[in-house]
Amino acid sequence: MAWPLFFILVFPGLIFLSLAGWAVEYIDRILYARLQNRKGPPWFQPFADFVKLVSKEDLIPTDANPTMFKLMPVLALTAVLTAFFHIPMWGSTPLISFEGSVIVVVYLLTLPTLAFFLAGWYSTSLYSTIGAVRTLTQLFAYEVPLLLAVLAPALLAHTWSLAKMAEFYNQNPLFALTNSVGFLVALVALQGKLERVPFDIPEAETEIVGGTFTEYSGRLLGMFRLAIDMEAVVGASLLAAVFLPFGLDLGPAWGFVLYAVKVLVIVFLLALLRTVTARLRIEQMVEFCWKFLAPAALFQILLSLVLNWIIRP
Amino acid sequence: MAKVTIPIGPQHPALKEPESFSITLSGERIVEMDMRLGYNHRGVEKACEERSYIQAMYLLERVCGICSHSHSTCFIQAVEEIAGLQTPPRAQYIRTLFAELERIHSHLLWLGVAGHEIGFDTLLMYSWRDREVVMDILASLSGNRVNYGMNTIGGVRRDFTKEQLAEVLKGVDILEERTKYYIEVATEEPTLINRLSGVGSLSHKDAVRLGTVGPTGRASNVDRDVRRDDPYAAYKDLSFKVITDTHNDVYGRTLVRVGELMESYKMIRQIVAQIPDGPVTVKAPRKIPAGEAVSRYEAPRGEDIHYVKANGTDKPERVKVRAPTLANLPSVSTMLKDNNLADVPITIAAIDPCFSCTDRMIRVKGGSKKKNEVLSWESLRLFSIGWYLERGIDFGSLNKTMKKLDRK
Numbered sequence: 001m002a003w004p005l006f007f008i009l010v011f012p013g014l015i016f017l018s019l020a021g022w023a024v025e026y027i028d029r030i031l032y033a034r035l036q037n038r039k040g041p042p043w044f045q046p047f048a049d050f051v052k053l054v055s056k057e058d059l060i061p062t063d064a065n066p067t068m069f070k071l072m073p074v075l076a077l078t079a080v081l082t083a084f085f086h087i088p089m090w091g092s093t094p095l096i097s098f099e100g101s102v103i104v105v106v107y108l109l110t111l112p113t114l115a116f117f118l119a120g121w122y123s124t125s126l127y128s129t130i131g132a133v134r135t136l137t138q139l140f141a142y143e144v145p146l147l148l149a150v151l152a153p154a155l156l157a158h159t160w161s162l163a164k165m166a167e168f169y170n171q172n173p174l175f176a177l178t179n180s181v182g183f184l185v186a187l188v189a190l191q192g193k194l195e196r197v198p199f200d201i202p203e204a205e206t207e208i209v210g211g212t213f214t215e216y217s218g219r220l221l222g223m224f225r226l227a228i229d230m231e232a233v234v235g236a237s238l239l240a241a242v243f244l245p246f247g248l249d250l251g252p253a254w255g256f257v258l259y260a261v262k263v264l265v266i267v268f269l270l271a272l273l274r275t276v277t278a279r280l281r282i283e284q285m286v287e288f289c290w291k292f293l294a295p296a297a298l299f300q301i302l303l304s305l306v307l308n309w310i311i312r313p
Numbered sequence: 314m315a316k317v318t319i320p321i322g323p324q325h326p327a328l329k330e331p332e333s334f335s336i337t338l339s340g341e342r343i344v345e346m347d348m349r350l351g352y353n354h355r356g357v358e359k360a361c362e363e364r365s366y367i368q369a370m371y372l373l374e375r376v377c378g379i380c381s382h383s384h385s386t387c388f389i390q391a392v393e394e395i396a397g398l399q400t401p402p403r404a405q406y407i408r409t410l411f412a413e414l415e416r417i418h419s420h421l422l423w424l425g426v427a428g429h430e431i432g433f434d435t436l437l438m439y440s441w442r443d444r445e446v447v448m449d450i451l452a453s454l455s456g457n458r459v460n461y462g463m464n465t466i467g468g469v470r471r472d473f474t475k476e477q478l479a480e481v482l483k484g485v486d487i488l489e490e491r492t493k494y495y496i497e498v499a500t501e502e503p504t505l506i507n508r509l510s511g512v513g514s515l516s517h518k519d520a521v522r523l524g525t526v527g528p529t530g531r532a533s534n535v536d537r538d539v540r541r542d543d544p545y546a547a548y549k550d551l552s553f554k555v556i557t558d559t560h561n562d563v564y565g566r567t568l569v570r571v572g573e574l575m576e577s578y579k580m581i582r583q584i585v586a587q588i589p590d591g592p593v594t595v596k597a598p599r600k601i602p603a604g605e606a607v608s609r610y611e612a613p614r615g616e617d618i619h620y621v622k623a624n625g626t627d628k629p630e631r632v633k634v635r636a637p638t639l640a641n642l643p644s645v646s647t648m649l650k651d652n653n654l655a656d657v658p659i660t661i662a663a664i665d666p667c668f669s670c671t672d673r674m675i676r677v678k679g680g681s682k683k684k685n686e687v688l689s690w691e692s693l694r695l696f697s698i699g700w701y702l703e704r705g706i707d708f709g710s711l712n713k714t715m716k717k718l719d720r721k
Contacts, residue, residue, distance in 0.1 A: 036435050036439070037438060037439065037442055126317060126319045127319070130319070130654070197432050197434070198432070198504055204655065205327075206429065206430045207654060208654070209326055276435065276502075277433070277504040278428070278431045278432055278504040278507075279431055279432025279508070279655075280508070281508065281653055281655040281656070282341060283653070
């Protein structure tokens with residue numbers, strides 16, 4: 001009875017993922033700052049921000065639906081947490097593994113975005129509503145390329161389980177390299193999922209103040225922030241597991257170090273992307289996703305199918 | 314889709330000063346825009362009437378935090394004209410030097426703000442870091458980063474050694490190199506170009522009709538610059554190009570501003586090379602003889618106009634300030650028509666607005682006895698023509714003369 005609780009609350013659950021989320025946020029912020037020639041925050045800044053938010057008063061707008069308003073941050077947090085149990089860190093076996101876990105992870109990672117939408121919608125303020133509509137519009141743009149990009153390696157490995165995929169690529173490391181187009185697509189789509197520049201359209205500060213989160217404050221906003229940090233970790237881990245399945249036989253200690261390095265590489269690429277770009281307009285974003293990302297992901301699927309046909313005639 | 318009206322301002326992250334824009338949207342598209350001035354009225358013009366000319370100059374320097382030298386120079390030029398003072402050439406050159414340094418710091422500031430408005434914070438951080446170079450030059454020359462306090466009636470308050478001016482050139486070299494990099498960024502970075510080109514279009518015809526000034530007008534190919542057309546200070550001795558552009562959009566305004574930066578560096582080099590020796594100030598009387606004058610000045614944001622009326626005492630009878638933003642504001646609603654909500658911040662920012670400089674209060678007195686009278690445009694026009702006719706100014710004949718001049 002004690003072990004499941006430990007898994008959920010401590011490792012790889014709430015406490016570990018929170019710490020990892022803050023660490024990733026700090027690294028992202030310091031990289032962003034250094035790339036912009038700034039000093040950047042001290043190492044405890046994300047945690048301090050969280051403590052500050054949690055200690056503040058929750059304000060709920062009179063017109064908002066209080067149940068939904070309070071429920072959405074919890075939903076976002078839980079979905080991200082659940083997704084993390086399905087992703088292998090070291091070795092090839094995650095905590096929960098079954099045939100179809102790839103789909104479940106992608107599905108669970110969509111839930112926070114839906115929670116953002118509903119949160120904005122139920123806030124009923126103008127800025128929140130516009131932010132919510134933008135969140136949903138953006139979801140339809142990046143979700144398809146992301147799913148296609150993650151499915152391509154699964155097709156090649158001939159399995160829908162993350163664990164079996166990892167095993168397959170560990171035995172045939174060269175095949176992992178054929179997925180590099182998909183990796184790039186997934187990276188850009190992940191940036192969209194995390195709503196960061198150039199895809200921070202739903203919370204574009206200079207246009208719609210705080211977007212979806214305009215009306216949120218205190219503990220609820222803190223939970224949302226934490227969920228986004230965790231989503232960054234889970235998204236990066238998913239990409240690392242699917243596209244960078246190297247060195248899975250190193251054992252827990254070195255395996256964990258290698259996992260951390262992979263996540264950091266992805267975080268660095270995401271920080272770089274947000275440093276060198278300006279925010280797109282929503283219709284430019286949708287156009288970019290459907291004109292460039294989706295065809296690139298389809299090309300990756302085609303490549304996987306051809307390779308599949310060669311190795312399994 | 315139902316139309317919604319969202320408020321941008323008076324308090325909004327995109328605006329650095331209070332100003333209210335109320336935007337009617339259909340989806341993400343702008344149908345209509347309405348704006349309201351008057352959140353930051355400080356009564357500077359009236360306050361000038363209570364102060365001596367020197368005190369009024371310091372007050373007017375504080376009209377704007379960015380173009381402080383512009384306002385004080387513009388005012389002092391009018392006062393000197395009334396008093397018939399001949400400022401020494403060295404003082405003229407020093408005023409011009411500060412004017413151009415101010416333009417550099419204002420345009421670099423704008424570049425950063427523009428970057429921030431389109432979510433390109435890296436550009437903000439870089440251009441503001443480089444702006445520190447010119448701020449340091451200004452601080453080392455005048456002692457202040459803004460509000461330099463250089464002017465006085467009849468000249469300037471400080472003289473500079475050759476070494477100090479050589480230091481300025483060193484800074485200018487660094488800035489020139491950085492600006493070349495920004496020109497490269499502006500012409501090559503795809504997300505930046507995507508966000509700026511085609512946004513906030515203002516045709517040449519509209520730009521002339523709405524009376525835009527400065528970079529806003531020049532980006533719509535309105536080839537006007539007071540520095541060249543009506544030279545003041547030392548501009549008649551300097552050779553420079555007036556940068557214009559035919560893009561007619563925010564992208565064009567960006568190109569005009571970075572282009573003007575390059576011209577400013579050229580001018581500063583000429584100023585340092587040509588600056589004549591001699592005194593920097595002439596003795597000015599405390600009481601200014603009765604008279605009136607209008608002074609024009611090309612501030613970083615466009616043409617600044619000051620009107621001063623003296624009555625023979627040591628205090629001005631009337632001071633009128635027309636900051637460039639007031640001339641540019643009416644064009645914003647034309648620019649925004651049929652654009653996206655996402656383009657509102659950058660389009661407003663592209664005229665480089667300075668709301669508190671331009672803020673004013675209008676009270677209509679007299680007319681009919683009715684308390685609230687709404688005049689149609691035509692009746693307002695007739696009223697004003699009649700008002701001027703009573704005072705001996707005939708706009709009918711003036712218009713004819715203007716048309717003749719236009720044909721030439």
